[in-house]
Amino acid sequence: MKANFLTTAAALAALCLGGAAQAKELRLSHQWSNKDVRHKVAEIVANEVAAADVDLDIKIFGSKSLFKPREQYRPLSRGQLDMTVLPLSYAGGQQPAFNLTLMPGLVKNHDHAARLSNSPFMEALEEKMADDDVMVLVHGYLAGGFVGKDKCITKPSDVEGLQTRAAGKAFEQMLAGAGASIASMASSEIYNAMQTGVLNAANTSSSSFVSYRIYEQAKCYTPAGDVALWFMYQPLLMNKSAFEDLNEAQQKALLDASAKAEAYYLEEAKKQDAASVKVFEDAGVEIAHMSPEDFEAWRAIAQETSYKAFIDEVPDGQALLDMALAVE
DSSP: OHHHHHHHHHHHHHHHHHHHHHOEEEEEEOSSOTTSHHHHHHHHHHHHHHHHTSSEEEEEEOTTSSSOGGGSHHHHHTTSOSEEEOOGGGGTTTOGGGGGGGOTTSOOSHHHHHHHHTSHHHHHHHHHHHHTTEEEEEOOEEEEEEEESSSOOOSGGGGTTOEEEOSSHHHHHHHHHTTOEEOOOOGGGHHHHHHTTSOSEEEEEHHHHHHTTGGGTOSEEEOOOSSOOEEEEOOEEEEHHHHHTSOHHHHHHHHHHHHHHHHHHHHHHHHHHHHHHHHHHHTTOEEOOOOHHHHHHHHHHHHHTHHHHHHHHSTTHHHHHHHHHTOO
């Protein structure tokens, strides 16, 4: 009797171990701290999937602990990484069309950004991602502004002669057109660069300005306001084959979790700009505001630099730009 009991217990243990072995783990990489909105988006997806109890675990590697910020898209497309949250324009070297997701003056506000995410323009970009074995789980845009180490940045003439960090190729082209010298780096490197005098000015998202404590190095902050020149598409992506390898229940749990995270992302993105202003004000940093006239002056330079270069460099650039501009 005792022997039978032990045999049954061993069989049950083996069965449990077998079930555990079937649980699948996905690795998700990003560059931000665990206080950042983009980490929270990843966390919502991971937690919701865990709660669905479909033998799927998402392990998050934040703070660039798994891959360097600009080196995540390629391993994602090769299946060496399962998921990532990143600015899509970081992959502009692999797919030049992605540079359009960080184009000065293309997005008016957060609701407009959400309409862009659900437009033929985005469908065209998703087709290009599919060619790289990549798919979008969570759409999201973040707005941002400028910081100046010694002065305020509102109009093009303010950056003339300054060593400036721009997020993405199109902004670099526009800022260079305004007379700035460009220093390329990830947003996570802005703090040290300003601290050591490598940078005089920078632009990035409101969220990154706060999570990387840039207010400790800035004299003046120009946030996204009624007019926001800077919008950047920063989705949660997944390797397409990895998604297709999941069973139906796991896929559904992941898509349901992503829908919840996307709704959170949009609402939180709207709060980030105002919240960042308070953080900078509390730190004693001067707040400047871009006027509609400043915005138009920047966009005029962008049309002659960023827009023109994009159309010249990307075979279907004009068509993609037109599709984006057609979204009201």
